[in-house]
Amino acid sequence: MFTEKNLLQINSHGLSEAEINRQLTIFKNGIPFANVVAAAAVGNGIETLSPDQQHQFATLFDIEKEKLSLLKFVPASGAATRMFKFLHAFLDRFNFEKNNIDEFLQKEENRELKKFFGSTDKFAFADLVTENLHRKYSDFQHFEKGKQYYLFVKETLDKTGINLSETPKGLVPFHKYGENYVTAFGEQLYEAAFYATSNGVANLHFTVSEEHEEKFKKRYEEIQEIVEKKTGAKFNISYSFQKKETDTIAATLENNPFFDESGNLVFRPSGHGALLQNLNEVDADIIFIKNIDNVVSQNYVETIAFQKKVLAGKLISLQQKIFDFVEKLHSEISSEEVLKAASKFISEELHIKSTPTIKEAILKILERPIRVCGVVENTGAPGGGPFLVKDKNGNESFQIVEMSQIDINNPQQKALVEKATHFNPVDLVCGVRTYKGEKFNLLEFSDPDAGFISNKSHNGKEIKALELPGLWNGAMANWNTVFVEVPLITFNPVKTVNDLLNEVHQTQ
Structure with missing residues (x-):
């Protein structure tokens, strides 16, 4: 059933042919x-x-x-891709040159979009997006509303913007305190200090995708001093990947x-x-x-x-x-x-x-x-x-x-x-x-x-x-x-x- 190339693939996953046959039996x-x-x-x-x-x-x-x-x-x-599913659909379905944004948002199927656009200032990532837009478009504030909304979403999701769609959910800005935003990762650290700390040290283990490990480590370097000062705890963080x-x-x-x-x-x-x-x-x-x-x-x-x-x-x-x-x-x-x-x-x-x-x-x-x-x-x-x-x-x-x-x-x-x-x-x-x-x-x-x-x-x-x-x-x-x-x-x-x-x- 399997070619030599397939067997090498199986071995590279740390699996055996017997295990693959066992899994196929389960399917049957x-x-x-x-x-x-x-x-x-x-x-x-x-x-x-x-x-x-x-x-x-x-x-x-x-x-x-x-x-x-x-x-x-x-x-x-x-x-975080699934977090932004309805925003991706908006980019696919809305044409700011042809569609009226107010009429578009009145449709029942767009109620989540209407809620989003009615509260953009309440999202912790909004300032990052807006700053980028004003840097890219000097006359952004004069664009008609539909175009502003479209570009706001595009800047939020795309690789050319802050790329939240491909960001690990743990590193999406969730909350904002003053000028600083805090990710879900940062809130997990802060929270751990209140109950998962023994002798002044909070130990945390995150299972992450291998390609994202360095992003988590970099974010910790950015916030370590702030969170340690705020909680009075030291943090010992480890990571692993799904095998x-x-x-x-x-x-x-x-x-x-x-x-x-x-x-x-x-x-x-x-x-x-x-x-x-x-x-x-x-x-x-x-x-x-x-x-x-x-x-x-x-x-x-x-x-x-x-x-x-x-x-x-x-x-x-x-x-x-x-x-x-x-x-x-x-x-x-x-x-x-x-x-x-x-x-x-x-x-x-x-x-x-x-x-x-x-x-x-x-x-x-x-x-x-x-x-x-x-x-x-x-x-x-x-x-x-x-x-x-x-x-x-x-x-x-x-x-x-x-x-x-x-x-x-x-x-x-x-x-x-x-x-x-x-x-x-x-x-x-x-x-x-x-x-x-x-x-x-x-x-x-x-x-x-x-x-x-x-x-x-x-x-x-x-x-x-x-x-x-x-x-x-x-x-x-x-x-x-x-x-x-x-x-x-x-x-x-x-x-x-x-x-x-x-x-x-x-x-x-």
Whole structure:
């Protein structure tokens, strides 16, 4: 099936022919949908914490953190292209020499454009764009409105301008304070100082595209002195790339290998689940995971930081109990009372339905990585949510499940999805060490069957793509997982440029 050139390609990705054939078999056989039993809800898999409990957990974290190594792990490889989708469409559809801009913006399909142009002064990048335009066109202020709008968008997106379309999302100016703009990357640093700092040092790890690493490093050099002075913290920043060996082969609609015009195999990044290897290689007692675009202006950071401390304190509290049980169960004198108490803890605090009573089975559950996940009330945002899932062995556990993993054509499964009350905003605090302080090998706790197949295109031809189990769903399927309700203010992603007009992104 494969030529020598193809085999060299496969080897250059760190893959084997056997692995490629395994992936092709998956395309042919399909991936089973997740078997959702129920949507998690408050009182059934989701905990709500009283103000007193929140303060207790936040205080516990503040007490313990100086003895712990902390790390903030931020997936940040995405480009900003999709943020500006409707602006690209504007450049394609609007001709300032032929179209009247006011009439154009009155059309229902252009309501996002109307909102954008009505608020351009509120975007942190607006001054950069305007300065460039006035430098390029001495009479810019005298141009008719449609031409001004068109050139403003072109200057924002194009390579000849500030090129935000091809800028990593993490380096797009999100907020402005006085004369200075701050990117999502900069806000992640600032925020980390409030909760991911131990002994005056904040450790952050960003997963970036290899071609963008130097841009992130350059931006840090520009802002290091400002952010250190403002927060009183020192920053230790590391970067990694999605590994080539996690790429997956593209297939034809007939489930055969897809070859391009030159006879080369086509490989694709396999989704954020590939970052499990990156996560496995970082070293910390407690790891906070948060997407690059989920930030707020600095007016709201203390509110966000408090919620992160609550989740981390909850994690520490659970870990202390787990480590105590594990140590006792490994000793020669573990009693029936300890077994009962551990079994009760698994049922009531880890929310695991099939509660074991035998020591070996109890230890198998307790000796796993643990994560506390903040979940917010459902706002209709696309993405995963907390569900009770039954695996192929009949075991039930609470998991984060992506919508693509659920068979929406099944009326029963669709009904359960429609009952979902909460959403996963990628707000995780992870404990990845054993009771002896040794690192777990996280690759041993993923579910390799939890990926999904999606339809994509390559140079105009339809192809199939294979996504690995997502980082916060299948890749962590065999972790202990606890869901805690957090306020909606903790979820502020910037999916389109107009999201920057929301109150939490404004600085005045």
